[in-house]
Amino acid sequence: MSAEAFIRARREAWQELENLLDAARRSNNRLTPGQIDRLGALYRAAGADLAVAQRDFPGRDVTAYLNRLVSRAHAVVYREKPLAWGRLRWFVTRGFPRVYRQTWPFTFAAALMFLIPALLAGLAVRADPDAAGWLLPPEVRQLEAVIQERELWTQIPIEERPYASSFIMRNNIQVSFIAFGLGALGGVFTLWVLVLNGLILGGITGLTGYYGLAFDLWTFVIGHGVVELSVIFMAGGAGLSLGWALLRPGLLRRRDALAQAARRSVRLVIGAVPLLVIAGLIEGFLSPAETVHWGVKWGVGVGSGVMLYSYLMFGGKEAHD
Secondary structure, eight states, X not given: OOHHHHHHHHHHHHHHHHHHHHHHHHTTSOOOHXXXXXXXXXXXXXXXXXHHHHHHSTTSHHHHHHHHHHHHHHHHHTOOOOOOHHHHHHIIIIIHHHHHHHTHHHHHHHHHHHHHHHHHHHHHHHHOGGGHHHHSOHHHHTTHHHHHTTOOSOOOOGGGHHHHHHHHHHHHHHHHHHHHHGGGGXXXXXXXXXXXXXXXXXXXXXXXXXXXXHXXXXXXXXXXXXXXXXXXXXXXHHHHHHHHHHHOOTTSOHHHHHHHHHHHHHHHHHHXXXXXXXXXXXXXXXXXXXXXXXXXXXXXXXXXXXXXXXXXXXXXXXXXX
């Protein structure tokens, strides 16, 4: 077959492909399902035509034309989707709660590794405040003198609250990422972070309870604490899932199991960052506000917990879930 005959036989298909590419450019790649199927078929056919032209008509204009046409079509067919509002909305409304439910067993295990030491430490220090000397780290034991005076350290001056809120957000995000990242070392250090923070919170609660300040402490904590602790459990669970993938990869290669767990866990931790921002704002502005009634703070804490877990457990569910 001559080059002229080849062009006459295939020109109509090439022109149709060009028209579809022009339509995709004008509509920002918004083609109908039928157009997308047709584009794929014409792209494959043009690729085959290019192979024939390179073999039979090297150096001819038709070969250069097909090379440009196939390159243009490839850029449309395999183009990365932009980070559009629709994708972000899908992640917020469906993707994030689904990932949370997929990793729920690890999140639950992380919660137990935090709450059980917290409960034991709280009971021990409540019964014997001297136990705080060996349960709590030195920097936390410094608060004991303040607590013995039946005072708390939670008052934040109004002019300092924006800075405090920013610091709290950054610190909480840092702790969450550390708990997650340490999971790549087998999950042991993630467990250590969870147990240590549980002991600190439980020990302080027990100490304030001994001196009659536990309700005051938790009136400060409850507003932001439900969301904040939930995110710490998520991050800890994400870290534990990495450790589990390393220790028990199943039928996958260890690196493949780790990569699969990491994809889920990273989405979970990134999705939790806005929750930490919300918790930081509450902790910086509402929690230390002395003019706000304690019932409002407890209402915010309980209400935020109900909304958060309703979203996590039921958001993005389909009929077949």
